[in-house]
Amino acid sequence: MFRSGFVNIIGNPNVGKSTLMNILTGERLSVVTSKAQTTRHRIMGIINGEDYQIVYSDTPGIIRPKYKMQEAMMDFVHTSLTDADVIVYVTDVIETPDKNGEYPEKIAKMDIPVLLVINKIDLTEQENLNRLSETWTGLLPNARQIPVSAKEKFNVHAVHQAIVASLPEGPAYFPKDEMTDKPDRFFASEILRGKIFEHYRKEIPYCSEVIVESFKEEERLIRIQTLIFVERDTQKSILIGKKGAALKKTATAARKEMETFFAKKVFLETFVKVRRDWRNDEKYLSGYH
Ligand SMILES: Nc1nc2c(ncn2[C@@H]2O[C@H](COP(=O)(O)OP(=O)(O)OP(=O)(O)O)[C@@H](O)[C@H]2O)c(=O)[nH]1
Ligand SMILES: [Mg+2]
Numbered sequence: 001m002f003r004s005g006f007v008n009i010i011g012n013p014n015v016g017k018s019t020l021m022n023i024l025t026g027e028r029l030s031v032v033t034s035k036a037q038t039t040r041h042r043i044m045g046i047i048n049g050e051d052y053q054i055v056y057s058d059t060p061g062i063i064r065p066k067y068k069m070q071e072a073m074m075d076f077v078h079t080s081l082t083d084a085d086v087i088v089y090v091t092d093v094i095e096t097p098d099k100n101g102e103y104p105e106k107i108a109k110m111d112i113p114v115l116l117v118i119n120k121i122d123l124t125e126q127e128n129l130n131r132l133s134e135t136w137t138g139l140l141p142n143a144r145q146i147p148v149s150a151k152e153k154f155n156v157h158a159v160h161q162a163i164v165a166s167l168p169e170g171p172a173y174f175p176k177d178e179m180t181d182k183p184d185r186f187f188a189s190e191i192l193r194g195k196i197f198e199h200y201r202k203e204i205p206y207c208s209e210v211i212v213e214s215f216k217e218e219e220r221l222i223r224i225q226t227l228i229f230v231e232r233d234t235q236k237s238i239l240i241g242k243k244g245a246a247l248k249k250t251a252t253a254a255r256k257e258m259e260t261f262f263a264k265k266v267f268l269e270t271f272v273k274v275r276r277d278w279r280n281d282e283k284y285l286s287g288y289h
Pocket of ligand 2: 018038039059
């Protein structure tokens, strides 16, 4: 019997969804940073076993949308609730369970296997974990709970095993050599966006967006031209920095990570442009997928 399914990872911002997804897929498909709202898209990662295929989706952390881009982000979360075969709901030992809004209630009513991953157990004591676990049993009585530390790769294998055991019977949805549904240029833009999250403070990460204008793979290197949007001139000058130093540092870090990801030399160009209010721009966000 062959088993397959969409395994969708959801939960609040910053609980470790992308870290977990990267370990489960063995690839750095999803950007991880210490800041909340790092993930903006639904990112699929596919893994194959002899008699199963798992199609993971990492999703943006659940928030109340304040602007159109965040609405688009939350649409990814809603869709991944409706098309899931298995739900992996992630929480951590830091957030209080009552900060999870209506989602646990929705999920508790669903008729599919639910795994509750309690992450970051490296940061707490057994006693606190027991308390949390009890509270979560009340919120998600249908879920199987698995405490892990994604960062230390502790007990993540148990998550994998529980998923495989929960998969319904079905065919492989994607060819065996496919790792993800997203094209290379998407990962190029995500890697640069991740570096912006790491290198800048305050609002800069949230008001920036990266677009790959051209992506040309040649025999010995990949030429990538990117455009970074910000919303105001002041943000543009912060992004670029004195004599371009800040941008150069960010772009170099991004180039290095791209070279590892694509296993090839990368020639990266970055331009910065002001595009007022892009986060509310319907026309731009209609291409957001
Ligand atoms: N101590 C500890 N930190 C962790 C663990 N797992 C993830 N983190 C850290 O938590 C932060 C957030 O991790 P992400 O994987 O980006 O979280 P996310 O849920 O995808 O966040 P959003 O995409 O913003 O919703 C990062 O700094 C991770 O290194 C863990 O098991 N222990
Ligand atoms: Mg994430």
